[in-house]
Amino acid sequence: MPEKLKIGVYTCYCGGNISHTVKCEQVAKVMESQPDVVISRTNMSLCSDAGQSQIEQDIKELGVNRVVIGACAPSLHEQTFRGTVMRAGLNPFLYHHIGLREQDSWVHTCDCDGATCKAMHLMAAGIAKARHLQPLEPIRLEAEKQALVIGGGVAGLRAALDIARQGLRVVLIEKSPFIGGRMAQLEAVFPTGEKARDLLCDLVKKVAGHPNIKLYTQAEVTGVTGYVGNYGVRILQHSRGVSAEDAQALMTACKKEVPDEFNYGLSQRKVIYQPFEGCYPQLPAVDWENYQGEPISLNGGQPIVLEDAPQTFDVSVGAIVVATGFDPYEPRQGEYSYGELKEVVTLPQLIRHLALMKSGEALTWNGHPVRDVALIHCVGSREIEGVDEPHEDGQVNNYCSRVCCTASLHMAVELHEKFPALNIYELYQDIRTYGRGHEDYYRGALDGGVRFVRYSGEERPQVTPAPTGDTHPVLLRVKDSLTYNEELEIPVDLVVLAVGMVPRQIDDLVNMLKVSRGTDRFLLEVHPKLRPVETAVNGVILAGTAQGPMNIQESLSAASAAAAKVLTLLGRGKVELPPFVAAVDAEKCNGTGACVEACQYDGAIALQTFTENGKEIKRAVVTPANCVGCGACVAACPNRAIDVQGWTLSQYEAMVDAIGMNIVDLVEA
Amino acid sequence: MTTQQTPQSRGDMLKRLREQHAATVERTQVLLREQKRVQQEICKVIRDTPKSVPEIAAAVNMPANEVLWYVASFKKYGLLVEKGMCADYPLYQKAEEKK
Amino acid sequence: MSRVDPTLLHELKEYGAVGIEKCFNCGNCTAICPLASDEYPFPRSVIRRAQIGDKERMKSQLDPWLCYYCGDCSATCPKGAEPGETMMASRRWLTGQYDWTGLARKFYTSLAWELGSIILVGLLVVWIIAMFHGPLVTERVELNTFAPLHIVHLADWVMAGALVFFIATNVLRMYWLTMRRDGQKIPFKFYVTEAWQLVLHALTQKRWATCAADEKDEKTRNAKRTARTIHLLLVSGYGLMLVLIIFFLSWFQTDNIYPLWHPQRWLGYYATVVLLLGAGWALWGRVKKEVEMHRFSHPSDWIFPILLLVVTLTGILQHAFRYWDMPLATYYTYVVHLAFTAPMLILEVPFGKWAHLYYRPLAVYFQAVKEKAKAEQQVPEGALAAAD
């Protein structure tokens, strides 16, 4: 004897978001008269404690056994209300959520009656569906108590450490032969002036010495399968090429040199190399891309050819932390005369240039003394569509890179301290020294006599070679809004471009993980406030600048927050997946295999042979953990033998019927 | 923690508390009288026709910002309702007495 | 198009600018200033020109002279950039620019030069008197015997002539830099019709009153009013003294003792009192540093009031000695008095701080002339538009 349906219907005002357009009281009134509805209520804010308590109370006291809520988007609060329903002792999937806000009130702000009518239809459809809801159980799976962290920069290191020191195992992989990432290329860091590599060393020491962390350098992800709690990740690792015994000798003997990316091409390095003193691992590595099989003679002996023997192995992890970091924006050829004038460099290059200089040495560039230097802000950031030339993908970097203002003022202060006679100009749009201690750099730069010139993004400064005979090699032209929009000419010896941040080239990884990017091309979180470090893919977590521009402090915080999420996910060794996956009705299935063909996901559905009454028959079998519930198989099945649980065809039909009802009938029902 | 009290002992307790908080009670009694007076005056002004805050302020001879505070309070507790606009000012009228 | 010149900022610092580099151009100072206008958006206009090193504009702008240093800008500056002091330093710098001899620049940027010149001129006066003075009558005070009136008067006129020459040539340069540089055509008639402004502002510093009138805080308002009143009294004091000495020297360099009703007595006493008051107030203010305009002091801010004070005091002493009939004391004080008066007038008036006495009213006058000319240029356009 099936239990009697008792549907509770709730129409939320959403603090006015819905009720400003939709006449919620009318909707609730009409819903009251729908079949099986025992209670229909409205609430100012259903997700509030009081609202949730009301639902609980109705379940307990009125015996409500199906709950229909018309409120915000289900993505926002479906989970919240599942918890509410569950607390009251009802199966959490006996509840249906209708997005009245996104689907109705927000899109029909000028048509209150129409929106109210639509709300009635949507709610009636929800009630119709609710009549067909069946209790479901989430898919519970054992979770691997190990996480993969991709990227050995400061965020990756911090995330790995934070996960590991709480008892989970971590596989940390880094694409390059050495860990430390972009932070290793910095010298003093704001706002404290500490040495970047000292800070990094402390962190690396902890990571390297931690028993729960396995570190792989020169390694990258080549395949991802599985789901939260049970990801199978294939990793390819290149060989180091040298051993502890022969490394020094080989490095000495190696003759081939290439521009050193650690110094942004300002110096050369060998193809067997260590990027900087104190790097980790200390063992030099072979740069296979540039080495290209060139024989090396050790002490006049037989020439040796080093060989890369890449290894592939699989790891099982419960969650994946993406900490792939950023690249400094590389200006286009000719952008601010970059690449055309030798006197135009990027800020990261200047940092390396200063690091390479001996202490007490005068500032020179290209052999010439530098007396006047200009730093241009927002290079590759805050670009304007229709003004700035689009990048390869047709987009412009319309975001702010967040760190460049403070970084370039930090540089200005440092330059002023080291070279007091230097004239420094900062060409900016807005000074964004927002963080703690950052404004001090602005003040420090002003106190040090740095001149500020404010340009508009619509008219960026022009960098041109100075006419022959001028006192300086480069002439900047800029319309300065601080000088009443007059055009200024600034003769300088060096132009420094404060380049922004762009995401790393990780298209393969993005495709493998099926995570999405925002319009800024950085990886996208689910919601900046509700789930700020999680991606839409369960178990894939973001840490650091892969998500967007951040400074070191912020990267560390984001990485720790990511670690907290991993711990919450994997801490108890189990994960729960939503039950909205395909289910085969054995009675109806006759093994056509159409579903298997239609399925896009590995191992989600397959034909299996059963013996029934002595006959061998084929039937489709779903592996719930691999199914995403897309419904492709449902459409393909000629026998209506497959349904996606929670979204069955009969439910759809009931909803369509309700949607199609005449409003008068609906009201009079 | 609260113990079950008889009405008699409750009355005694309140009396005792009022003695303890004599200064507060005195101050709030003055405040109450003032609030009652303002309420009566404002309600009188808007009993028949809806009025804007500056109009009420002129009628009861009080600063407009103070009147607005009272209006907000009366609105919250259902003593008056908004009744349309006059230029940039919303109009308020006394709510009908609930029976 | 102007070319940025980083040296101007350093130059201004030599003229005593403080904090000018701290300015991040928020515009607070200009908006808080009761005297700034769209045409003269100072102090930031001045600060900005200085920051980018636009020397030509710096030279040609009247803005620094239109400021009376009420100090609102400095008091409310969010960055502590002391805009008021930048205006002060710009006035010194401009004085140096107007002055073709180069002495003003030397005096403002080198204390040794300024003090040295004062001492030199003082010693010169002493030497001249020592060489050419008349007989020393010791029985009674006979100043005119010691320093014959007609010679002193002649020297007076020669000095006045020199002053007029230097002032006139510097003023001409000021006129050239500020009125002719920007290519605006200014009909001569406005120089005539607006001339009254020059007199009015020289005598009353009328604009200064605006600074006080705008002030909301009563204490600050009173302080501003006091500052203006005392300054006015001071100006009236030395103005009067100058007139008296140049045209009525015979009243002062005399061996007679006039009765109290005589203008020599009461005018002299009035001038003496206000000079003492003004110079003393200025010096005391600079010691206390309570009001904005006195928080920073360039050497030139000290030297001028000190000279004024010494000159006044020696004047009083000399008067007293004659009263008490002390011939030698009178003669020596007279020498000392002249030894301070001469450098004060010769150096401070055309090349020093005192130059603002005429540059400021001139700037107000020029501003008025410019505005008239601009208004006239705009009227026909408007009229034409209306006719269309």
Added chain:
Amino acid sequence: MNNLKVDALVIGGGIAGMQAALDLGDQGFQVALVEREPSIGGKMITLSKVFPTLDCCSCITTPKMSAVAHHPNITLFTYCEVQSIQESGAGYGVAVLQKPRYVDVNKCTGCRQCEYECPITVPSTFDRGLGAYRAIRVPFSTAVPQKAVLDIDNCLLCGKCEKICPVEAVDFNQQPETFSIEATAILLATGFELTQLGAKKEYGGGKLPNVIDPLMMERFLAPTGPYGRVLRPGDGMEPTTIAYVQCAGSRDQTQGIEYCSRVCCMYAIKQAMLISGALPMAEITIYYMDIRTFGKGYEQFYQNAKAMGVEFVRGKVASIREDEKHNPIVKVELTEEGRIIERTHDMVILSLGMIPTASPSTFGLLPSSDGFISLPAINASPSATQRPGIFVTGAAGGPMDIVDSIVTAGAAASEASAYIRNKTGIGVAQREVAYA
């Protein structure tokens, strides 16, 4: 009250504190959360909508408040103040003062009959003094816990509330009580306050009725606001020209605050957008020195506002006076043109800055030169403080927006959990974890 032993104590029930408590509770730690107000929710629950997504604020906050209240691992203490923190054993002993609500929370159902019965009306701090509530009231409609609280300083002691209460929850006999919590780790989430409205006398804040602070504007924009619509507080007029004065409490030496408060640019822009929605005819001007829209999606948000017609004027407002109709008049140099203008608006919002709510010394910590808790390892362990086991999250560690607060909450929770595990020797595996 009995003494309580927990793994972590979170001080402050704003968004950062709630999130940190949830992150720790979800990992199975026992957490106590102490909030000085009668309800959790902090500043965030008073807001209208939040940037850059323009989600309605209660949609984000109220479920978190509810989750905190229902979490099996979180014990909530509202209307409590931390009095001292002493080192004790493996952690800290914290003395907490429970202020009397004069309402028995175990009995109160939040029916609000007492509130309707109460004869005394007082300015509502939730509405920043511009709305009203009664001397006994539920603090606001979505308060957690949904329990009444009696303001004894404005109480007539007439006893009406006690009489009407259907569950006899009103208890005039309640006394302040002190109890102690022993915690291995402490998370400070004490948040921020705005600088004083009247701090810069040139702006006339607190004197001119139509010059207000941004949290007041949040209340006007919120659907539960005091007027139910945007009106200016001076006379109830629907404003048509509205100005924002940026850096009214930050980056100003004369106010002793030289740092940037980090959120003001975005909240001004956000409010401008919301006003444009509520009052389509409104003209909104934002007077600024630098627009600091640095976060993810913020620059685009700024550009959208510009495209919507919000006017951005570069210049620091020097002074505000009013005309005879109490319309504020703003004086500012248009720095890009060198013109000085005086512009009359119906209403001016001073974008005040952020200062810490609690003095760091309360927790035995030294403040930094900016007054916020100093972060000794900002570039290594950004939530660590000078005392081991005490961590900071949200605006207590410097001005911060909600997005950053939530991330730092996760970070502080992560640091705290590692610390607790290290201190107590409990690994992830052994921990008996209770889940919601």
